[in-house]
Amino acid sequence: MSEKAKWYVVHTYSGHENKVKANIEKIVENRGMEDVIHEVLVPTEDKVEIKNGKKKIKQKKIFPGYVLVKMIMNDESWYVVRNTRGVTGFVGPGSKPIPLTDEEIKNMGIVEAMPEIDVVVGDTIKVTSGPFESFMGVVKDVNLEKHTLKVLISMFGRETPVELDFTQVQKL
Template sequence: MKHWYAVHCKPNQDERAEDQLRNQGFEVFRPRIRCRRRARQRYRAVIESMFPRYLFVELDDASQDWSPIRSTRGVTGLVRMGGRIPHVPDPVIDALRRRVDADDCIEITPEEGFQPNQPVLITEGPLAGFQALFKARNSQERVVVLLNLMQVTLPVHAITRA
């Protein structure tokens, strides 16, 4: 019977391990997410592993030889609990796979649902620490807030509920 198992990878070698396991004929799933990283005073979109240093491999308990996994480049070994290797429940993998989009990524969206006139706290930028009122979204990444008598446009990730 086939089950999914977690594979522990060497640091920064998730992609290498995934490629090597696929080349050996294993069914591999490495969930990836889009996120924003700050570099040189600017934010940029990057794609990275949802679970850094881990990926999932589907193995047949009875007929498949698991030994090549340990010697695969980029792999440390299968995740163990004591002396046994537990499988990852199928509903967990299925739920992750359903969320994968056309770019082979899982979309993680920031908290939504700000209401007009809701108090918010500015968490980033030169106005960090000031309270404001949420006014509207003017794009996917930007929001408009009222700060005392002044209207200011900020990145959506720069505010939180007050």
């Protein structure tokens, strides 16, 4: 049973998105369903607000009243999500949830399948983008789950540890 997990949109009571996310994650953990329900997401963006002359960055929900769930759809996963407190239903005609298309996922800014990297601890890399672009460094740690590398970069005559994304480096 090697079904591919797909993204589904779940409708929630407005203002309950984070609670629903936490509830689904707790149920998944308690029931050991990590292999069926992979990820729960409340899409947010950073908004800069100026109050009393002070700049504040607030996280604003992009789709209030909706939560995205990456899961393999079967009777159990459907039942668990559908019956989570705060969920009013899946988005789709009638009772049949419809997964998001690849184009919809891309338009929402959900990044799928991060690139694998053939770098190991001790390799020398070149930074290809970001604030440390064109710097060289030595890999000290590889985090496959977060898709990041800890790299020692020589800056101002001393070794400085920085965390970089897999997409920001190239092996030399």
